Amino acid sequence: MSDLCLLFRQLSIPAAVALGALALAPASMAEPDEVSVTVDAGSGRRPINPLIYGVNYATTEQLRDLNLPLNRAGGDSATMYNWRLDARSAGKDWFFESLSCTSDIFDQHGDGFVALTRAGGAEPMLTVPMIGWVARLDRDRKPLAGFSIGKYGLQEDADLNGFADAGNGVTLDGTPITGNDPNDAALPDSPADEKPWIERLVGRWGGAARGGVRYYIMDNEPSFWHTIHRHVHPEGAHAREIADKVKTYSAMVKSVDPDARVVAPEEWGWTAYRYSGFDQQYAVEHGFDKAPDRTGETGGMDYLPWLLSQWKAAGRPVDVVSVHFYPQGGEYKDDHDDVTPAMQRKRNRSTRDLWDTGYHNPTWINATVALIPTLRRWVDTYYYPGTPIAITEYNWGAEKTMNGATAQADVLGIFGREGLDMAARWATPATGSPTYLAFKLYRNYDDHRSAFGDVSVTATVPDPDTLSAFAAERTADGALTVMVINKRLDQPADIALSLTRFAGQGRLDTVQLAQGRLTALPGDRYTGGRIKARLPAQSVTLFVLSPNAKGPIGTDRTERTGG
Secondary structure, three states: OOHHHHHHHHHOOOOOOOOOOOOOOOOOOOOOOEEEEEEEOOOOOEEOOHHHHEEEOOOHHHHHHHOOOEEEOOOHHHHHOEOOOOEEEOHHHHOOEEEEOOOOHHHOOOHHHHHHHHHOOOEEEEEEOOOOEEEOOOHHHOOEEOOEHHHHOOEOOEOOOOOOOEEOOEEOOOOEOOOOOHHHOEEEOOHHHHHHHHHHHHHHHOOHHHOOOOEEEEOOOHHHHHHHOOOOOOOOOOHHHHHHHHHHHHHHHHHHOOOOEEEEEEEOOHHHHHOOHHHHHHHHHHOOOOOHHHHOOOOOOOHHHHHHHHHHHOOOOOOEEEEEEOOOOOOOOOOOOOOOHHHHHHHHHHHHHHOOOOOOOOOOOOOOOOHHHHHHHHHHHHOOOOOOEEEEEEOOOOOOOHHHHHHHHHHHHHHHHHOOOEEEEOOOOOOOOHHHHHHHHHHOOOOOOOOOOOEEEEEEOOOOOOEEEEEEEOOOOOOEEEEEEEOOOOOOEEEEEEEEOOOOOEEEEEEEEEOOEEEEEEEEEEEOOEEEEEEOOOEEEEEEEEOOOOOOOOOOOEEEOOO
16 A cells, blocks of 8 residues: 555544544444543553664754764664775665765764764764674775675676676676675674774763763674675684673673663674574585584574573673564565554554564464563573663655555554663654654654653553553653554544542543644643543554643644654
């Protein structure tokens, strides 16, 4: 379904929330059943770490507008970032070229990234390369090719519109080129080479305890090095290589700044939680049954728990245990978004992978993921209980549609309810897009930095695949904030919101994201601990209940489209 078709569908749904008296549905549409939403402010109480509202590569303006606390510089290009030359290589993502960094936000990996992040009021996360190689440039800062056509012959594809000598590393008959010289476009790198960079960062910005860089990420998706950066690391990384490198690079970082926090292992997804890069490479031809690292080095243990056990024995080199996760049913794609009705329903449902211990993932994963509780259990069992856990890359796709916005709002609510410690979406949604506004609804819905509450409480709904809800008290003013997400594609939802162990009356302010617009609805009062409202199809509605206020403030509807 096209974005335009979706827009016409949404325009046929009443946009207003009717408080006290429900809006009438079109005559051709059956009246929706009333959905019960129950909030118990005395149950399920746990702090929400604001660092769950992070992103990758936000600009200063985006950080300010969204009131975001965390900004990550990572991804494939960060693996080979050369801080001395300010150069990077995206590897397979762009013809294995070593390139000079530009002013583009995705080229910011060092001081520039720290500066723009600090100006936006957020914490920067920087990536420390561990692969053993960094990008090298030609004279006059010109690019170099990891698989030069002039040196290795014609290849299946090349950067014909940019640097025509850069091939994709595959011969015309489909055979990957092997035996290339990594020095063609890279320089050897070691902890000793990276240490002066950390010293320079501390010298310019101060140590972590004095407002400097607090979070250092140990490279990016190391079990994919043999695919993304095979021009310098053609063999899949063994479990032992990663265990030892993280220990070594962590010790280097902390020798410069003892207060810095090391984040690892930054692995890409389900297979990488269970198997090393070497085993993943081996399995392409031989399967996983006799994966060498798993049957040998790790003694049958899953790769990530084994890493944790090794790091525990080494005396806690890792301060935040991090992974990446992308839904595997086609919900997220780099080149285009699938917004057919079937995919939209799948997108609504697949957020269960983050939390539901009873949900069996129907994709090739074919297992129960329950990522946040699983990661928490692994850390508490094999490492130090209570160590922070993070998802530093994720994306549910369709960011320019309301389906993407409802999925993002659902994900942020899940992060807070389930006790995740840090998160960073890949990447920052386009300014003004529905998904961007979903972040704004959580973090700066009134342009005065008013946000969703910081103490999660229990919110119960009958079917979170069609309508989900999250609630939290806001410590600063005692307000109860309730986020209700109507995931239905073409039907409004009548809700009956009831409160337990919270003041039964007070002021009610409502802000709603629907049809790609963020709207502050007229202020009202709630009484009897109940609210009734009609929510548009594919919408996100924030109710702010203030028991100490005597009346509604503001009666004007105001709309924002971001920026």
